[in-house]
Amino acid sequence: MTQTLTREATWVQICTLNDIVLHAGVAAKVNGKQIAIFRVEENLLYAISNFDPFTRANVLSRGIIGTRGDVYKVASPLLKHSFNLQTGEYLDDPSVTIPTYEVRVEDGKVWVRA
Amino acid sequence: MSTQNTHRLLVIGNGMVGHKFLEALQNKTHNMEVTVLCEEPRLAYDRVHLTSYFDQPRPDLAMGRIEDYQAWGIRVVMEKATHIDREQKTVHTATRALKYDTLVLATGSYPFVPPIQGKDAEGCFVYRTIEDLDAIHAYAQTSKEGVVIGGGLLGLEAAGALKALGIKTHVVEFAPRLMPVQVDEQGGKLLKKKIENMGIAVHTSTATQSIDLDGNKVKGLTFADGKSIEAQMVIFSAGIRPRDELARASGLEVGERGGITINEACQTSDPSVYAIGECALYKGRIYGLVAPGYTMARVVADQLTGGSSEFTGADMSTKLKLLGVDVGSFGDAFAQTSGSEEMFFTDPLKGTYKKLVLSADGKKVLGGVLVGDCSDYSNLHSLFSNAMDIPGGPEHLLVPAPAGGGTQVKATLPMTATVCSCENVSKGSICEAVVGGAQDIPSIKKCTRAGTGCGGCVPMVTDILKEQLLLLGQEVNNNICEHFDYSRQELFDVIRIKEYRTFGEVLEKHGHGMGCEICKPAVASILASLYNEYILKQEHAPLQDTNDRFLANMQKDGTYSVVPRVAGGEITPEKLIVLGEVARKYNLYCKITGGQRIDLLGARQEHLPEIWADLIAAGFESGHAYGKSLRTVKTCVGETWCRYGVQDSTTLGIKLEERYKGLRSPHKLKGGVSGCTRECAEAQGKDFGIIATEKGWNLYVAGNGGMKPKHALLLAADLDEATLVKYLDRFLMFYIRTADRLQRTSVWLEKLEGGMDYLKKVVVEDALGIGAELEAAMEKHVGTYHCEWKETLGNPEKMKHFSHFINTDESDDNVVMIEERGQIRPAFDFEKADLLPMISGD
Numbered sequence: 001m002t003q004t005l006t007r008e009a010t011w012v013q014i015c016t017l018n019d020i021v022l023h024a025g026v027a028a029k030v031n032g033k034q035i036a037i038f039r040v041e042e043n044l045l046y047a048i049s050n051f052d053p054f055t056r057a058n059v060l061s062r063g064i065i066g067t068r069g070d071v072y073k074v075a076s077p078l079l080k081h082s083f084n085l086q087t088g089e090y091l092d093d094p095s096v097t098i099p100t101y102e103v104r105v106e107d108g109k110v111w112v113r114a
Numbered sequence: 115m116s117t118q119n120t121h122r123l124l125v126i127g128n129g130m131v132g133h134k135f136l137e138a139l140q141n142k143t144h145n146m147e148v149t150v151l152c153e154e155p156r157l158a159y160d161r162v163h164l165t166s167y168f169d170q171p172r173p174d175l176a177m178g179r180i181e182d183y184q185a186w187g188i189r190v191v192m193e194k195a196t197h198i199d200r201e202q203k204t205v206h207t208a209t210r211a212l213k214y215d216t217l218v219l220a221t222g223s224y225p226f227v228p229p230i231q232g233k234d235a236e237g238c239f240v241y242r243t244i245e246d247l248d249a250i251h252a253y254a255q256t257s258k259e260g261v262v263i264g265g266g267l268l269g270l271e272a273a274g275a276l277k278a279l280g281i282k283t284h285v286v287e288f289a290p291r292l293m294p295v296q297v298d299e300q301g302g303k304l305l306k307k308k309i310e311n312m313g314i315a316v317h318t319s320t321a322t323q324s325i326d327l328d329g330n331k332v333k334g335l336t337f338a339d340g341k342s343i344e345a346q347m348v349i350f351s352a353g354i355r356p357r358d359e360l361a362r363a364s365g366l367e368v369g370e371r372g373g374i375t376i377n378e379a380c381q382t383s384d385p386s387v388y389a390i391g392e393c394a395l396y397k398g399r400i401y402g403l404v405a406p407g408y409t410m411a412r413v414v415a416d417q418l419t420g421g422s423s424e425f426t427g428a429d430m431s432t433k434l435k436l437l438g439v440d441v442g443s444f445g446d447a448f449a450q451t452s453g454s455e456e457m458f459f460t461d462p463l464k465g466t467y468k469k470l471v472l473s474a475d476g477k478k479v480l481g482g483v484l485v486g487d488c489s490d491y492s493n494l495h496s497l498f499s500n501a502m503d504i505p506g507g508p509e510h511l512l513v514p515a516p517a518g519g520g521t522q523v524k525a526t527l528p529m530t531a532t533v534c535s536c537e538n539v540s541k542g543s544i545c546e547a548v549v550g551g552a553q554d555i556p557s558i559k560k561c562t563r564a565g566t567g568c569g570g571c572v573p574m575v576t577d578i579l580k581e582q583l584l585l586l587g588q589e590v591n592n593n594i595c596e597h598f599d600y601s602r603q604e605l606f607d608v609i610r611i612k613e614y615r616t617f618g619e620v621l622e623k624h625g626h627g628m629g630c631e632i633c634k635p636a637v638a639s640i641l642a643s644l645y646n647e648y649i650l651k652q653e654h655a656p657l658q659d660t661n662d663r664f665l666a667n668m669q670k671d672g673t674y675s676v677v678p679r680v681a682g683g684e685i686t687p688e689k690l691i692v693l694g695e696v697a698r699k700y701n702l703y704c705k706i707t708g709g710q711r712i713d714l715l716g717a718r719q720e721h722l723p724e725i726w727a728d729l730i731a732a733g734f735e736s737g738h739a740y741g742k743s744l745r746t747v748k749t750c751v752g753e754t755w756c757r758y759g760v761q762d763s764t765t766l767g768i769k770l771e772e773r774y775k776g777l778r779s780p781h782k783l784k785g786g787v788s789g790c791t792r793e794c795a796e797a798q799g800k801d802f803g804i805i806a807t808e809k810g811w812n813l814y815v816a817g818n819g820g821m822k823p824k825h826a827l828l829l830a831a832d833l834d835e836a837t838l839v840k841y842l843d844r845f846l847m848f849y850i851r852t853a854d855r856l857q858r859t860s861v862w863l864e865k866l867e868g869g870m871d872y873l874k875k876v877v878v879e880d881a882l883g884i885g886a887e888l889e890a891a892m893e894k895h896v897g898t899y900h901c902e903w904k905e906t907l908g909n910p911e912k913m914k915h916f917s918h919f920i921n922t923d924e925s926d927d928n929v930v931m932i933e934e935r936g937q938i939r940p941a942f943d944f945e946k947a948d949l950l951p952m953i954s955g956d
Binding site for chain 1: 596597627628629630631633634635652655656657658659660663664668670671672914915918919920921922924926928929943
């Protein structure tokens with residue numbers, strides 16, 4: 001039996017900006033959801049689901065980020081599937097998409113809406 | 115099956131050309147009854163590579179197989195033709211008479227033996243058939259010195275063979291230089307020098323007066339100038355003469371100096387008789403090369419099956435490796451075209467000589483000579499054979515292009531250009547094959563036969579393949595990824611020479627975009643190989659693949675396995691107990707690995723630091739099981755315990771594992787040391803494997819397990835320990851510096867030009883003079899080794915990154931374990947569904 005635990009999306013403060021290493025990611029738990037937050041540039045962050053739909057494990061925050069063409073992406077550490085950080089689209093088959101979340105930095109603090 | 119309508123085709127001769135003719139004819143002979151007469155005791159074999167008959171293991175030179183001939187419906191008669199009766203259209207052998215409607219003469223040639231006194235003595239040989247080689251081999255056993263008369267292509271081959279048989283060898287050439295037909299004076303000089311350097315005595319401008327005898331046996335040679343040398347063997351290789359005696363006796367037209375006269379259809383003066391190969395004379399010329407013979411064979415096969423192709427002469431270009439020396443000659447090599455100009459380039463240091471013959475306007479290549487380096491041969495030859503305009507100035511064809519830039523000659527080759535002249539394959543057919551799915555060299559060879567003759571066109575075929583794949587939109591460059599226009603090896607050199615220390619610097623100066631999961635770990639690995647800095651330093655950490663990032667191996671559910679180093683597989687009871695205690699404390703699954711270590715699986719990311727704190731306190735250190743780096747050196751118990759062991763393999767294995775631990779490389783590395791030839795450590799299945807002998811250690815390299823298992827190959831034998839370590843240092847560093855990303859040592863060695871021989875030169879002989887540098891690089895690695903876990907535990911800042919969530923101490927609730935055989939394992943999805951509430955996405 002599965003049970004759904006959906007809560008209303010709210011802005012939640014996660015950590016400080018400097019808790020996230022530049023060009024790397026962290027995982028956070030927000031309203032029951034596992035979210036991967038990436039510091040792509042000094043002050044540019046993206047947040048997506050931490051769940052890799054191909055391997056069904058919560059690992060995306062541990063992937064290497066980079067670019068394909070102009071797109072910012074993360075490659076899953078397990079089987080290297082790459083996801084667009086902005087849209088959550090799986091880059092080799094747009095029919096697979098993972099959730100994305102809003103993220104902002106305020107006074108050196110990172111906030112996510114989930 | 116013979117009926118009145120059946121056309122009887124008889125072929126005399128089953129050499130390379132005769133075979134090619136039958137092959138070209140196959141599947142087209144609906145109404146033909148084909149018979150071939152073969153006088154040698156075997157079907158056609160590859161005479162071009164005859165010298166390799168002395169190699170060990172002996173190669174299979176056979177071309178024609180009886181099963182093939184049966185499948186093609188060809189009758190083989192292993193007899194010599196003695197007489198042709200053209201009136202009766204019958205060929206006679208000693209035992210039978212064979213009727214024909216069409217006769218093809220492929221009788222070839224015989225070696226010319228100059229009329230020198232003593233030429234028939236015991237110890238005199240020719241170099242033509244496998245029987246000749248057997249006889250030479252047998253006689254060489256009792257000889258000390260040997261002479262080859264004739265310094266042409268085949269003569270030098272024969273000299274190489276004699277030399278390889280361990281005989282002091284002389285080459286005597288009447289002309290003022292070696293290979294007078296192909297090579298000019300300068301090229302001949304260089305060739306002579308190279309051959310003399312191999313220990314073969316070369317006597318040019320020398321005429322042999324007589325062969326001196328001891329009874330009926332050869333004992334020496336006397337030259338026209340009165341000088342003499344000792345020798346117990348003489349091999350004649352003074353050219354060939356067409357075998358036209360059958361044709362001559364039957365009244366067919368032959369040339370003044372021999373050869374059966376043929377027309378463009380390869381017909382003799384009797385329209386029902388054809389001649390092909392070295393017995394045929396076309397416009398006063400005998401073609402003593404296999405490629406023109408093949409062309410004639412195809413022309414006749416086509417004529418007989420309703421086609422109309424013609425033979426109109428052939429290119430006498432040659433490219434070969436003689437005794438290891440590249441020699442190439444093509445087109446008008448001696449500048450006989452009126453108004454032609456010559457251009458030269460000599461590099462005395464490298465021992466290379468190149469000459470180009472250019473048209474009067476300098477726009478076309480008419481011919482050329484290459485000695486010492488034939489890498490440009492196929493390029494230059496196609497400019498010549500396709501009469502193409504030279505792109506850029508002709509000087510660029512001779513002087514090596516600066517690194518990075520190359521001539522654009524290859525890309526402009528027209529589709530009709532002949533690429534493989536042995537098999538007459540055009541660029542167009544190769545491109546077609548590539549489009550049709552033949553996308554590597556073996557498939558192209560199979561599909562088009564290009565490159566299956568002399569092999570000289572293979573580099574050109576490779577270029578065409580790459581060009582075509584590019585047109586098809588396929589990735590063929592060796593760039594590491596879209597962010598760098600460099601291969602891993604090029605990146606390695608750039609980083610080493612410019613002394614870059616971070617990925618950021620390299621990307622800024624040489625890359626585009628932000629990098630990715632391919633280039634980031636590759637650069638991280640290169641930086642680690644060069645400087646061996648702590649890999650979780652702020653600027654290095656985001657580059658690491660997850661295993662390196664968390665210093666453990668990520669498993670399918672996002673948990674990790676922990677593998678401490680157990681050097682050589684040797685472990686104390688105390689340490690074994692600690693491993694058991696740690697496993698019990700953190701509820702980890704235990705498994706003995708194939709590399710003699712203990713794997714503790716199912717560790718949650720947030721527990722890794724605590725687990726390692728316990729392990730380090732007990733004296734363990736990182737096993738680098740997570741890295742593309744040295745993993746283990748497997749050992750047996752050796753002479754210490756084993757009744758067969760002849761050396762202490764365990765001690766050596768531990769020493770080597772300690773020495774190379776933490777060494778980052780393009781792929782993971784494993785070693786093995788066995789105490790005797792029974793090989794209980796399976797050392798030959800490793801990247802480096804060492805097997806004890808009574809005299810020392812045998813070193814094998816470049817083996818691996820994995821998807822394509824490969825046995826390691828012997829690099830050096832009976833080494834003392836110091837030499838062994840020296841060679842291993844060099845081998846490993848050379849691999850690290852030159853291999854491609856994620857390229858195993860076995861694949862690296864396969865791709866290494868020159869293969870094992872070259873590797874031996876670099877590692878054992880230090881032919882590149884880089885031995886000391888490679889050893890120093892390894893010393894630096896050994897001196898800067900640190901346990902990454904120890905360093906990480908001492909750094910509170912780093913420890914923070916191991917928590918699963920940044921904002922809570924909770925664990926990943928999607929990690930679920932099930933018990934099996936008394937230990938944990940990850941739950942499968944179908945098991946999880948019943949166990950935990952699913953968290954919905956959005």
